[in-house]
Amino acid sequence: MNKQSFKTKVIYILTAIIVVLLIVINKMNYRDKVELRKELVETVEETKDSKAHKLSPETPPPSLRGTIGLVIDDFGYRNDDVSDGFLDLKAKLTYAVIPGHEYSTYFGKKAINKGYEIIVHMPLENLSNFEGEDEFVLRTSMNSKTLQDRLRAAFDQIPVAIGMNNHQGSKASADKHVMSNIARVLKDKDLFFIDSRTTTETVAESTMEVYNVPTSRRNVFLDNESDENKITAQMLLLSQVAEEKGSAIGIGHVRPKTLKVLQKQIPALQKKGFKFEFVSSMLH
Numbered sequence: 001m002n003k004q005s006f007k008t009k010v011i012y013i014l015t016a017i018i019v020v021l022l023i024v025i026n027k028m029n030y031r032d033k034v035e036l037r038k039e040l041v042e043t044v045e046e047t048k049d050s051k052a053h054k055l056s057p058e059t060p061p062p063s064l065r066g067t068i069g070l071v072i073d074d075f076g077y078r079n080d081d082v083s084d085g086f087l088d089l090k091a092k093l094t095y096a097v098i099p100g101h102e103y104s105t106y107f108g109k110k111a112i113n114k115g116y117e118i119i120v121h122m123p124l125e126n127l128s129n130f131e132g133e134d135e136f137v138l139r140t141s142m143n144s145k146t147l148q149d150r151l152r153a154a155f156d157q158i159p160v161a162i163g164m165n166n167h168q169g170s171k172a173s174a175d176k177h178v179m180s181n182i183a184r185v186l187k188d189k190d191l192f193f194i195d196s197r198t199t200t201e202t203v204a205e206s207t208m209e210v211y212n213v214p215t216s217r218r219n220v221f222l223d224n225e226s227d228e229n230k231i232t233a234q235m236l237l238l239s240q241v242a243e244e245k246g247s248a249i250g251i252g253h254v255r256p257k258t259l260k261v262l263q264k265q266i267p268a269l270q271k272k273g274f275k276f277e278f279v280s281s282m283l284h
């Protein structure tokens with residue numbers, strides 16, 4: 001074989017390889033193009049489907065019917081299935097802890113770690129003689145220093161608290177001397193006050209306004225009567241007030257029947273378009 005014919009053969013072979021490669025590449029491109037087109041068509045159809053679903057009249061976006069603030073009082077006495085049950089409720093709830101009890105400090109920490117809001121549930125003197133919490137209760141006969149020292153001691157015991165409401169207090173919450181001293185401490189510590197309104201004679205909210213302490217009031221008591229049907233009716237009343245006013249605050253207690261009603265009524269009201277918010281966001 002001479003040099004010339006060897007060279008020609010090599011050129012032929014190389015040309016044949018190049019031609020085969022070109023055909024293969026062209027076929028691959030074609031297949032890729034078809035795949036790409038299929039994917040595009042599917043994506044467009046999916047987008048159409050999801051748009052059609054969003055605009056469908058069967059699923060309108062839920063509109064806000066009212067905001068509910070819920071304070072649960074009297075935590076601190078117990079650390080059991082009932083108090084733990086409240087820590088499983090799926091809503092922004094405010095828990096009020098009485099100072100001076102076995103679980104006051106512990107429960108405050110436990111509840112804040114679970115994402116709830118904590119306030120001090122401060123014992124205030126009642127018209128009747130029934131009282132507990134002797135080292136904390138605020139009485140009309142006490143001087144300013146004693147009142148302020150007691151309130152500061154309560155916040156020292158429950159340091160996670162960002163505000164307070166009153167436990168009982170049908171006598172002391174109607175007393176300007178007591179309420180002014182509470183207001184001075186709250187102003188100094190940058191905390192808020194929710195008036196539980198245990199008497200119509202209360203001067204709590206008006207005194208807080210004078211001292212520029214953020215404040216609000218209880219609209220509905222949930223469980224003055226320990227009956228599930230009545231507690232449910234009070235929850236519905238609370239939602240009606242929230243719808244009328246835009247927002248409303250309810251107060252209940254750490255009791256088994258109240259827990260049972262809330263386990264049902266919180267999700268039911270959320271479904272109806274009501275929102276639960278911490279009372280700290282409902283102040284004036």
Ligand SMILES: [Zn+2]
Pocket residue numbers: 073074121166167168
């Ligand atoms: Zn109470």
